Structures are given as C-alpha cells and as structure tokens.
Amino acid sequence: MIEIISSTALCTVQDIGRLTSRRYGVGTAGAMDQVSLAAANLMLGNAENSACIEIPMFPFKVRFIQDCDFSVAGVEGTMTLDNGVLPTGWAYQAKAGQLLSIQRPKAGCRAYFALGGGIDVPVVLGSRSTQLRGEFGGLEGRMLQTGDVLNAVTALNDRRLDFGITSALSALALERENQIELRVIPAAEYDAYRAETQALFWRTAWKITPQSNRYGYRLQGADIRPEQPLETLSHGIVPGVIQIPPGGQPIIQLRDAQPTGGYPKFGTVIEADLWRLGQAAIGKQLVFKEVSLEQARLAAQQNQSYLDDIKQMLALQEIFV
Template identity: 40%
Template sequence: MSIEVLKPGLLVTVQDLGRTGYGKYGLGRSGAMDGFAHRVANWLVGNAESEAALEVTWSGFSVRFRQSMLVSITGADLSPESGGTPVPMWRPVWFRQGSELAFKRPVSGCRAYVAVAGGVDSPQVLGSRSTHLRAGIGGLNGRALQAGDVLHNKDSGRFGSPAASSRDFAEHVFFRAARWSAAPRPGYIRGNQAVRVTRGRQYDDFRAADLRRFFEDSYRVKPESDRMGYRLSGPRLELRTPREYLSEGVADGTVQVPADGQPIILMADRQTLGGYPKIAQVVSADLPKVAQLSPGDAIRFREVSLDEAEQLYLARERGLRRLKTMIDVRLEGMFGC
C-alpha cells in the first residue's frame, strides 16, 4: 500500500518514538514531539505504539491514498477533510482507494499525527525511522516530505486487509469512520497552558525576585521556535552573580536561560549538551501540552516536587494503558479478531 504526497504543507516528517542510546555520541532522541498523540494514533490502527507515523505541523498538507487504507488522525485539529467532508479525529478511519486527505487550517494545537495500518515504512537509522532534520537522517532521506513523495506502509497491519475495497464504499463516499472515539479530555490542547516543572540544577543561582516572576507571570512562544526548542518571551531572568557553566547533559523539557534572560524549552530535536543555566525541567506528563503550543500562545510554569512529577508520570501511563485496552476491545469488535 502507498500514499502519494500532493502538497507538502509547512512541515511534515516521518516520526516514531525516537532513537535512544546515542546521546553520548552527540545525537539526540528526535521522534514525535507529542508522544501521547503519536502512541494513540498507532493504537487506533492496530499498530505497536513505536511504529512510524506522520507528524503534520500546521496546515497545507495533502495526500492521496493509492489503495484503500486504515488510518487515524490525532493531536491538533488542523481541519482534516476528504472530498470536502470533515474527517473525524481520534478514531479508525477507512479511506477508499484514490481518496485524498487534506489539512486546511489550524483550529487548536499545531501538530497532528497520521498513522496507517502497519506503520510508515522507511529505512531504520540507528534503530529508529524518525527524521532528524539537523542531522539529515531517518524518515525520507532525512528531510521533510515534498510534493511527489510516495510513502509505503510496512504491511497491512493487524486490521489492514479486511473487506475495505472500493466496492465497500457508496459512490462519492471517500472514507468511513468508526462511530466511537478515543479523544482525550478537554484541556489537553489549549492555547494558554499551565505547565508543571521541577527545579533545575541551577535554580538557586537565579535572583529571588526573578524566580517569583518565573512562576507568577506568563511567557509567550516566539515565532523562532521549532522542533529543537521553544523560545519564550517574557520577564527577563538574571543570575545572582554572572558566571559561566560547564556544558552538561540536557533532556526533553529542560528549561535553559541564555544570556538574554529569555527561557528556552528544549524539545525533541534538542542538542545533547548545554552550557546555559537550567532553571527548570518540564515534567514528562506535560510535554505533549508544550508540543502543541503555537507561536504567540502563552505558557505559565507551576512548580511541583520530584515525587509529584513521578506520580504524574505513573498516573499518565496507567491512563494510557486503560485507553489502549479500550481501543483493543473496540477494534476486536469491529474486525472480529
């Protein structure tokens, strides 16, 4: 089965959950910015959560399905439609052979995920199919998708080949969606987010008044933000005493403060080392919220303890496992598997 790219949109890449174990060589994880949406998208089409899918940023992207295909769309609402009809999100959708899928405009969030039964096929590089744009590896030749590209899925997947040929669709019907949905609770994607953080290694090196402002005031996402990091604009943060730091390891969600005093949240394509002081660390449970922020959106930071951060992570994983069980039951009921 194959998919033809008609319009490349702003930025669309092939992403899985990233490559691990290569930080010591200077290569970051990469992978899906919003791991929550990526995992659910895969589950909805019967894939393992680690399969590669498409990460669609903002709008303008469109594809044609060369064969009938089981697809799911999660994450940001970028107005997906086929043949002029809105396509439901957060559920399995059968697209007929020759139908098109287009993303028209952002409604909420900025990154959508498109999973296909079997997973997007591309060469593995260091154990991952994820596109790392700065390193020029993974995905399709290490770059964003372009018009004319043709993508294949690895196989038909668990539910990729039940009766889904063109004759199963009425004339002028381009897709058929499941009646049930795995949509998350409201608030997961929102323009103005409260994001929970723990203290960074150099937290106490900042002026007390600036630390208060860091939590009391809000910051806005700057247009220069990308998959490497979110640059923020807001109250300036200064050290008690100017000094330089040795470079040390950083992680997804590390909040660094460069010389201009404006924080940067490191994201999926981050570097592996950083020498700027680290004021905070976004808890992993809130990284999907950050990944869906658009330029101009506001963000507030709220401090939690390390124990609270761990409990938030465990609670999220328990919730995801319950969701996966529900999805599996629904899929088995649909396909009799």
Template identity: 45%
Template sequence: MITVLETGVLNSVQDAGRFGYRHLGVSTAGAMDTLALRCGNSLLGNVPNAACIEVQTFPFKVRFDKSVSFVVTGGEGALTLGERKILSWFVVSAQEGDILTIDYPTVGARMYLCVHGGIDVPEVLGSRSTQLRGGFGGYHGRPLEQGDQMAGAGGCVPDGFGAFPPSRALNALCDKEKTVTLRVISATDYFLFTEESRKHFWDASWQITAQSNRLGYRLKGDALKLLHPLELRSYGVIPGLIQVPPAGEPIVQMADANTAGGYPRIATVIEADLWRLAQARIGSYIQFLQCDQAEGLQAMREVDGYLNNVQEISGLYKKSLIRRDTGKTGKKS
C-alpha cells in the same frame, strides 16, 4: 503506498525517537507530541513505536494508493476524506485513490497521520524518525515534498470508533485563554538566580516566540538575572529542560534538543506535560506551575492510564465486531 499531494515546510516522518546515541551527539528527535503518536498507534493496533507523519504546516494532502485504515491525532481541526468530513482521533478506512486533506487545526499546533502498520521507511540507528539538522532518517533525511511516495503495511482494521483527546481526558490543569499551564521541577541552577527572578519565573506568562522550532521554544518576557556572572561546564541536555542564556529569556528544549549545553538550568518540564507544550502555538503563552518529583510521577501514571484505557476500548470494540460477525451476538456494542 501514500503519495504526498500538498505539503508545507518541515512536515516529516517521525516515530517515538532515537535512543542510545546521545553520548555520540545524536539527539532523540521523534514526534513532538509522543502522546498523540502512541494513542494513534494504539487505536490502529500498531506497535507503540510505529512511524507516522508529523504535520505542523498546513494544509497537508495525501492520496492513499491502496486501502488502509488511519487516524489523525494531535490537534483538532477540519479533516476531509474525498468529499466526506471525518473526525480527528477517530479510526477511518480509506479506499484506493481516496484523498485526505488536513487543514489548520482549530485546537493545537500539530497533527499526526498514523496508518495501520506504520509508515515504512528504513531504520537508521534504531529509529525511523527524521533528524532534520543531521539530514538522516525518515524519508531521505528531509522534510516531505510534493510527489513523495511512502510505503505502508496497508490493510484495514475495524473502524468507526475513536478516543477522547487528552486535552479533554486529562483536564487536571486549568488553562487560561491562549495560556498553557505546564508543571515543572526546579533544576540544578535554580538558586543561582536572584530571588526576584525566581519569583518572576513562576508569576509571568511567557510568550512563545517565532524563533521557536523542534529544537527549542524561545520564550519572551522580562529577563531572568543571576546572582553573579558564571560559566558552566557543558552537561547533558534532554527535552523539557529550561535553560536561560545570557539575554535572560528562557529556552525550553524540545524533541530535537541538543545533546549537551552550558546555559544555567532553572527548571524542567515534567515528561507528562511535554505533549501540552508540543501543542502550544507560536504567539501563545506559558504559565509555569511548580511541582515535585512525586507529583510528576503521578501525572505520568495518569497519562499511562489514559493510554491503557484507549487500548482497552480499542480491543473491546474489535472483539464486539468479531462476536457480531460470527453470530455470537446480534447487537453491536
């Protein structure tokens, strides 16, 4: 059992998302940074889709009411277990009564508390994710509040090891200070914009405004203009799609993206970079970098390779402890 002692608004239970219902108007939801979720679950030996707590307002404080191993992924910041400072991206075991405090991250925007066995809330439409707008899934379909108690499988696994955050391990892009570089592919309506607007889209540093949330990131910059006014029929919408409403400032669809829309589509953030966008803070800037499908697929292979390395290292570490404990080796690797 995990008891919430302190929380801000909109912290919620999330897993990898809800799939197969978009044709019924049900969005995917799920963790904004699915890479952080998958890495945390891999370190703990969980199934990839095990539910976690997504923390995006701080401080966040919970009490573990039974012994359990956990890891905090996503951003990087100050973590304390009782009076002891601990590391993010590092497997730690808590004892009954231990209190974990997650303070505002120094790097990134969101943190993910993954526990051994996952957060145990009922599945709704095949997922434990909270659909905040619909008011279902997760913990009673709402953000977490002080005093909430959530069950978990509990139990401890070998700890004392961790992973390099993807911000260091996947450092192929050169981000400027307070600017996140995102690789995008031109979308269906790209050539409906003026040549000047298309050039500006790539050259500009777009600021993430305070009107951004899990539904979408609204960007601030000079307006993008169409060659001529037009109306489009509604089409399917997915996370990463960049739409341009009449005001001309782009909106990037995020985890709670609408299932359909009709604004012109100028580009789409590749799947391999969505975690970078999820960790970009309000007020920071985005620079778009044009790429093609082949480059997008290669980038995703690099993400999968990173996760495979994390899983392999986790398995080797646990095997080394078993060998040590059975006396087959006298030295911990």
C-alpha cells in the same frame, strides 16, 4: 501506500525517537507530542512507537495509492476524505484513489497521521525519526514534499475502522485562564537566582516567540538573571530543560535539540508535559508550576491511563463487533 499531494513546511516522519544515542552526540528527534503519536498508533492496533507523519502546518493532503487503514490524532478539527467530512481523532479505512485533506485545526498545532503497521522507512540508530539537522532518518533525512510516496508496514488488518477518540488536548487538559500550564522541577543552577527572581519566573506568563521550532522554544517575558554572572562548561541536557541565556529570556530545549549545552539550567519541564509543548502554537502563552519528583511520576501515570483507556475501548470494540 500514499502519495503526498500537498505538504506544508516541516512535515516529517517521526516515532518516539533515538532514546539511547545521546552518549554519541546524537539528539533524540522524535514526535513533539508523543502521547498523540501513541494514540494514533493504538487506534490502528500498531505498536505505540510506530512511525507516523508529524504535521505542524495545514492543510495537508495525501492520495491513497492502495486500500489502507489510517488514523489522525493530536489536533482537534476536521478532515475530508474525498467529499466526506470526518473529525480528527478518527480511524478509518481509505480506498485506493481517495484523497485525504487535513484542515487547519481549531485546537492544537500538530497532527499525527498513522498508517497500518506504521510508516515504512529505514531504521537509523534504532529509530525511524527524521533528524533534520543531521539529515538522516525518516525519508532521506528531510521534510516531506509533494510527490513523495510512502509505504505502510501493513496496509490493512481485520479491525473495524470507523470510530474516534477524545484528544489528549481535552482528556488531559491543563490550562490556566487560556494559558498552557507546564509542570517544572527546579534544575542544577536554580539556586544561583535570587528568591525574588525565582518567584518572578513562576508568576510570569511567557509568550512563545516566532524564533521557536523543534530544536527549542524561545520565550518572551520577564528578565531572569542570576545573582552573579554565571558561566558553566557544556554538559548533558535533555528535552524539557529550561536554560537561561545571558539575555535573560528562557529557552526550552525540545526534540531536535543538541545533547549538550552550556547555559544555566533553571528547571526542567516534566516528561509528562512535553506533549503540551508539542501542541502549543507560536504566540501561545505558557505558565509554569513547580512540582516534586513524585508529582511528576503521578503525571506520567495520568498520561498512561489515557492511553490505557484507548486500549480498553478497542478491546471492547473487538468483543461486540
């Protein structure tokens, strides 16, 4: 059990999300960086999909009301437990009364704070994720605030907890001259754009604007317009779809996006790279690389290998402790 002592804006309870509810008009919600959410859970022996606290702004402070296992993954930086300093990407056991403070990170922009067994909030439509627009899921469908108390499903287990992991930011690094590289598959309306416009999209460095959030990242860069004015009926979209509104500046749909939209679909960021967007701060530059479906599958396997390595490390630790 923990009490929120200091919470910045947009901290929410998230798991993998509502993956089967789009047909009812319900967006997925869920962690922006699902690789790090899974890593934080694996460190505690939780199911990968267990609910964590997603922290996009810092510092974030909690007090442990009882002895409790915890871990933090995602960002690279430091945190303090009372007067002791720990790196992020670490699992530990806190004692009742101790205060944890997660500091502003050196790399990445979202931390995932896990408790033993996961954060215990009600399941709504198959998920514990917070859907802010619909005001349901998580804790009362809202952002966390000072004074909130949250329970762990299983506060303590028999594991030895005092170890760390390499972050996905380092283990799965994919940058080009300090720009985050995202792999993209062309989408339905791609051929409505001239070849030179397509080439312009791929070679542009796109800046994430302050108008970005969990619903979508609005980008600033080159002017991308179709050969002829293009109108489409609203149709199904998923997180990762890159739409081009009439103004010519792309929007990448993300975890809280609505399940339908009418803007032309230029491409789709592959599922394996969506976690990179979750760790991309406002003002960061993105570059896109066209890939095939097979390359997208291989990228997903690389992500899974990262998580499998964590599982193997924990298995070895149990043998030798």
